[in-house]
Amino acid sequence: MNSPKLVNLSIQQSWASAFVDGEVDLSEQTGWNETVHEQLYYYTMTRQVLRGEMLRERGAGFHTERTTWVTFWARVDAG
Amino acid sequence: MTRTSSAKGHEPRAEEALIAAAQGGDRAAFEALVLPCQNAILRWLTRLTQDRPAAEELFQESLFKAYIALSGFRGESSFATWLSRIARNTFLAWRKALQQRPDTVPMSTGDEELDAALEPADGWSHHPPTPEEQLWQQELAGAIQKSLDALPESLREAFEQREQGGLSYAEIAQLQQVPVGTVRSRIHRAREAIAQDLKHLMEPA
Numbered sequence: 480m481n482s483p484k485l486v487n488l489s490i491q492q493s494w495a496s497a498f499v500d501g502e503v504d505l506s507e508q509t510g511w512n513e514t515v516h517e518q519l520y521y522y523t524m525t526r527q528v529l530r531g532e533m534l535r536e537r538g539a540g541f542h543t544e545r546t547t548w549v550t551f552w553a554r555v556d557a558g
Numbered sequence: 559m560t561r562t563s564s565a566k567g568h569e570p571r572a573e574e575a576l577i578a579a580a581q582g583g584d585r586a587a588f589e590a591l592v593l594p595c596q597n598a599i600l601r602w603l604t605r606l607t608q609d610r611p612a613a614e615e616l617f618q619e620s621l622f623k624a625y626i627a628l629s630g631f632r633g634e635s636s637f638a639t640w641l642s643r644i645a646r647n648t649f650l651a652w653r654k655a656l657q658q659r660p661d662t663v664p665m666s667t668g669d670e671e672l673d674a675a676l677e678p679a680d681g682w683s684h685h686p687p688t689p690e691e692q693l694w695q696q697e698l699a700g701a702i703q704k705s706l707d708a709l710p711e712s713l714r715e716a717f718e719q720r721e722q723g724g725l726s727y728a729e730i731a732q733l734q735q736v737p738v739g740t741v742r743s744r745i746h747r748a749r750e751a752i753a754q755d756l757k758h759l760m761e762p763a
Binding site: 506 | 568569570571572575576578579585586587589590593594596597598601618621622625691694695698699702720721722726727737739740742743744745746747749750752753756757760761
């Protein structure tokens with residue numbers, strides 16, 4: 480397949496992927512949002528699958544993960 | 559910190575940055591730290607307790623303890639190993655409390671088996687998958703391979719040189735004779751394409 484001509488992405492746009500590779504600093508991320516969380520979730524999972532490490536369980540997708548964290552932070556905030 | 563490897567974790571440099579940010583109160587950084595080892599530890603606790611809801615509670619409790627104690631974490635081990643030790647101690651306290659209850663049915667796993675599962679301290683990351691887990695692993699690996707096969711060659715090559723070859727972006731840039739920014743973009747686009755396919759598998763509509 481021929482490579483289409485693609486415009487290079489900014490560091491912000493490609494930050495999560497480069498961070499997983501240790502190629503950019505945390506300080507170069509100017510705002511975490513759901514998209515960044517989701518990118519880290521799937522990029523980390525991809526690496527784990529390729530390395531044959533244990534992975535997310537069937538059905539334990541990103542949204543299930545978010546629910547776990549919402550519960551956790553509510554507990555932290557409750558003291 | 560002098561660690562050079564991070565079992566079930568991020569690249570060491572990224573992990574150090576996340577730890578510093580999380581110690582400063584950055585919740586997103588804390589979540590990102592937990593992400594690579596979350597499932598392995600939860601799976602380990604499930605094996606130890608033989609009770610999934612109990613394992614989930616113990617995992618939440620371990621996370622809570624880790625978050626509270628994070629300011630004292632000095633990076634002498636990987637974050638994942640540190641969290642697994644907290645999970646281990648949380649499990650042991652839970653088991654002790656359970657055994658002191660008069661109405662408790664003894665755990666079906668014997669102490670010798672349990673001790674083997676608990677040691678070495680990072681044994682949480684090494685137990686073999688069940689047949690069902692193996693099947694799921696194969697499905698995911700197959701989906702990733704299918705995504706890779708559908709990618710433009712330049713994206714696939716950059717991704718494989720990074721993931722399988724372990725090359726840095728600068729080294730890939732030299733090989734592909736393109737700027738580092740192009741390598742970064744190619745790898746990102748490859749990962750995003752794979753992620754889209756994994757999402758369909760993980761969270762079907």
